[in-house]
Amino acid sequence: MIRIEKLNEDAQIAIMIIIAKKALSYLEKDTCTAKHIVETVGKEYPVAGAFSDIQIADAAIEKCWEWIETKNFAVLDDFEKIVDGGDWHADLVQIQWDAPEQEQGIWACVINCVCYCYRIGEEHLDGIIPQFLEICDEELYGWMLDDYSKINPAYAREIDEIEKFFVANYSEGSEKKVCKEDVKRFYEN
16 A cells, blocks of 8 residues: 555545545445435435435545646535535435445545545645544545455455556656546546
């Protein structure tokens, strides 16, 4: 396992995106927890147009890509709804709590990815990190790999390939920008 801080900041988020997407691919069916919360408690969906749990996770991951590409601080408002819905929105944490035990690690990978990106965005905004995001530091990558290893016991070779790609292309100090299409081409093969 590499130390994630050895990658440039955008690559740190991108490597977590890949692992979150791979974890999400292990979901056999959508649990529709958010739909149930919206219908029974009267909360709103955290992302416009995303009505299933998988759609919400995919939209959240896309927001991470949007942050990498634009550094648009408006994305932080979306992260707040997705991760900490408060009284108004169904959120990923509620989805994870209601998921069957065998799916909890999948949702943990998605949440870890989004929270890490959210923390980096907050650091860029004003340097003040919301308390619930303080734990989302470089150690989160190790926890994410632990969760992923429970989903895919043969994960070591796969993670090794992903890490080699990122070290070769996006090491700390590298001026090379993370390109979504290049990264997607790599992990979709």
